[in-house]
Amino acid sequence: MSAPFFDWLGERIERVNSVVSVGLDPDPNRLPETVQDADLPRWAFNRRIIDATHEHAACYKPNAAFYEDGDGWRALRETVAYAHGKDIPVLLDAKRGDIGNTARQYAEVLDMVDAITVNPYLGRDALDPFLSREDKGIFILARTSNTGAAAIQDLELASGEPLYEHVTSLAGEWNNHDNVGLVVGATAPEELEEIRELAPELPFLVPGVGAQGGDEQAAVEHGLADGVGLVNSSRGIIFAGENARGNFFDAAGQAAKNLKHGLNEYRSQNS
Ligand SMILES: O=c1ccn([C@@H]2O[C@H](COP(=O)(O)O)[C@@H](O)[C@H]2O)c(=O)[nH]1
Numbered sequence: 047m048s049a050p051f052f053d054w055l056g057e058r059i060e061r062v063n064s065v066v067s068v069g070l071d072p073d074p075n076r077l078p079e080t081v082q083d084a085d086l087p088r089w090a091f092n093r094r095i096i097d098a099t100h101e102h103a104a105c106y107k108p109n110a111a112f113y114e115d116g117d118g119w120r121a122l123r124e125t126v127a128y129a130h131g132k133d134i135p136v137l138l139d140a141k142r143g144d145i146g147n148t149a150r151q152y153a154e155v156l157d158m159v160d161a162i163t164v165n166p167y168l169g170r171d172a173l174d175p176f177l178s179r180e181d182k183g184i185f186i187l188a189r190t191s192n193t194g195a196a197a198i199q200d201l202e203l204a205s206g207e208p209l210y211e212h213v214t215s216l217a218g219e220w221n222n223h224d225n226v227g228l229v230v231g232a233t234a235p236e237e238l239e240e241i242r243e244l245a246p247e248l249p250f251l252v253p254g255v256g257a258q259g260g261d262e263q264a265a266v267e268h269g270l271a272d273g274v275g276l277v278n279s280s281r282g283i284i285f286a287g288e289n290a291r292g293n294f295f296d297a298a299g300q301a302a303k304n305l306k307h308g309l310n311e312y313r314s315q316n317s
Pocket residue numbers: 069071109139189190191192229230231253254255256257258278279280281282
């Protein structure tokens with residue numbers, strides 16, 4: 047028995063035969079002219095991206111950084127409601143984690159979205175308001191995809207284990223409601239494999255394929271637990287139309303489809 051979020055995600059993955067998470071990071075400087083005059087350009091953009099990609103999307107992953115202003119939150123609300131109207135879960139990439147009363151306030155956003163990313167570095171109490179939401183998916187940062195991640199997350203502790211392994215063990219201890227997943231970047235395939243060995247049952251969110259050049263095969267081989275997990279691409283999908291001929295949004299749909307097919311090749315090898 048897993049948390050309702052992971053049950054829903056598992057059903058969605060099966061229905062669309064896809065583990066693609068489409069990242070909704072509507073950089074205002076890169077939005078096409080066709081949406082720039084809309085009342086809420088980010089929402090107009092996301093709606094068209096969802097229309098173009100939903101057949102290939104297991105999940106949508108808006109990053110909070112692109113919505114943290116008044117209109118941004120309105121755009122996010124509309125986006126989430128639209129994805130839900132298509133029965134698609136939404137994972138907010140917010141990397142939250144703070145002292146108790148602040149964390150409780152941050153966790154309120156889980157009334158709107160279905161899952162969230164959280165930062166483990168303030169410890170268990172900072173995550174309790176999230177972890178206690180049994181119906182939601184809580185993805186703990188274990189080994190991130192950015193180039194500077196190794197300098198901190200690969201640090202060897204006195205026990206001899208790297209920090210990301212310790213975080214992985216803690217995530218297992220904190221998983222009292224079967225609602226925990228891990229964030230592990232596709233740009234660190236060896237760490238991805240090690241973390242999978244340590245946490246065989248946790249679903250991963252694997253960012254870093256596409257624009258960051260991460261390893262798609264490793265993302266599939268190690269990112270899924272019993273077939274459930276997500277491989278995210280944001281810019282590689284939503285801005286695929288920037289350099290393509292033809293319709294901007296059709297190109298996003300095609301990019302999502304291509305990623306789905308590419309990942310499914312590896313899924314079929316691993317099944
Ligand atoms: O380790 C991490 C954790 C989160 N992210 C986020 O995922 C997307 C990736 O965007 P791309 O355009 O596909 O590179 C973005 O929202 C990141 O903040 C990550 O990249 N790595």
